[in-house]
Amino acid sequence: MLATILFLAFWVVLALVLFFIAVRGGLGGARATLQSQSRGARTALTFIFVVVYIGFGIAIPAAILNGNQAHASSQIAGVRLTSAEKHGRQLFGQNCGICHTLAAANAVGKVGPNLDMLKPPASLVLNTINNGCVQNPPPNSPQACLGQGNMPGQILGGKDAQDVASFVGKVAGKE
Ligand code: HEC
Known part of the structure; x- marks a missing residue:
């Protein structure tokens, strides 16, 4: 992190120096400007340097590295x-x-129902994970689902099952 900022800052400073030399008409001109006694010129130069340096050299890289990532x-x-x-x-x-299929997990499976469309609440998801689904369940079986196919039960258990259920419920469920 710090290393990246220093790396970027190095190139920014180098670019600024080259830019300054170019704008001032080569090395001679640059030296002349630096040595000029005009306070206004020096103040302006310092100001520009600080703004550009902080803005591009530090603030932007820091924001990118630190920010939303x-x-x-x-x-x-x-x-x-x-x-x-x-x-x-x-x-x-x-x-x-x-x-x-579940957009929030970048999942595009086609065997079972599309969960973005089914919008199952967390409780239904947990129940399905625990019991699975069979196509022709006996009456009142907890394995009864939509009648579209079989889903194995107990793929996950305990906290894992709960975490998946609350994730799906949050991103897709209509509660
Ligand atoms: C081998 C394929 C397969 C896997 C793996 C699978 N499912 Fe399913 N799932 C299905 C099928 C097929 C159905 C439809 C069952 C039916 O309609 O009877 C289904 C149905 C569902 C339903 C709807 C149940 C209902 O009553 O409407 C939910 C919710 C669900 N699955 C969640 C999950 C979760 C969460 C996982 C991961 C832990 C998972 N599934 C893993 C195949 C799978």
């Missing part, structure tokens, strides 16, 4: 995820994305 992965279309939900998103990618 660390938080970008915790936000989806303005929805802020808790660390448990981020964990859920990761698990979703590993365990559910092959069969389900």
